[in-house]
Amino acid sequence: MSEIDLQQVKWLVRELASDDAFVRRDAIERLAILTQQRLDYRWSGSPAERRRTVKRWKRWIAREERARRGRHVKTTIQILAGGTIDKEALDAALESLPPAQKKALMAKVLAKVTAQHAGATSLPTCEHCERRPATAGVTQLQDDGTYTYRQLCEVCAHREGG
Ligand SMILES: [Zn+2]
Structure with a gap:
């Protein structure tokens, strides 16, 4: 299953604070479909009640962002520990990391690629x-x-050929 689009969630949560009841209703219905929850937000609630539940939504977004960073770090470590490096997976894994952490992980990945390249040649x-x-x-x-293909040293190749 793909991850919920947090940018879309953020945008809809901003709409929960709208003065327009239709906009609020539309936003919470879309949030309910996207995230499978309402966090007690009621589009017809009093302004004070709505402010309280909008805060709840903002806390949920913050928690989700922290959890995702954790998952991305875990994925990156798996990639580093594994044999091959998938560029796409690596980009996705490093995407949301803080710059300093990203730089450190990229250095590790480059060192690993260099080591693999040395082994291959x-x-x-x-x-x-x-x-x-x-x-x-x-x-x-x-x-x-039939043809045979053999990898030989300089000396043996010369003998085989002659
Ligand atoms: Zn030989």
Whole structure:
């Protein structure tokens, strides 16, 4: 399930304070659909009652924002702990973080990517002598008409070719 659009909730909560009863009614009905709650707000309530329940809505938004930051940090840590880095997931995870925290996490992610890249470019071992690093890929036509591909070191590639 996707998260509730908090910007939309904020906008509707502002409308709860409207002097226009129709605007208030429309706003609370849309909030009820969006969030599955009314927090005791009544569009026909007295101004004092409405002010009190609008505050309740604002507290709910603040709590929801804190909870989301917590979830995003958790997601980011999972991404950092996992094998691959999904750029989209990372952007979403870091989106609402305070700048200092975001900077620190980005540094960690970059360090991880750098480490992965270094691992990927280290050479495999030669498939023939199984000692030297394989620097050449050798494709050979076999007697049965099939091709084989082997990763070989400089020395073995030369021997196989000659
Ligand atoms: Zn070799």
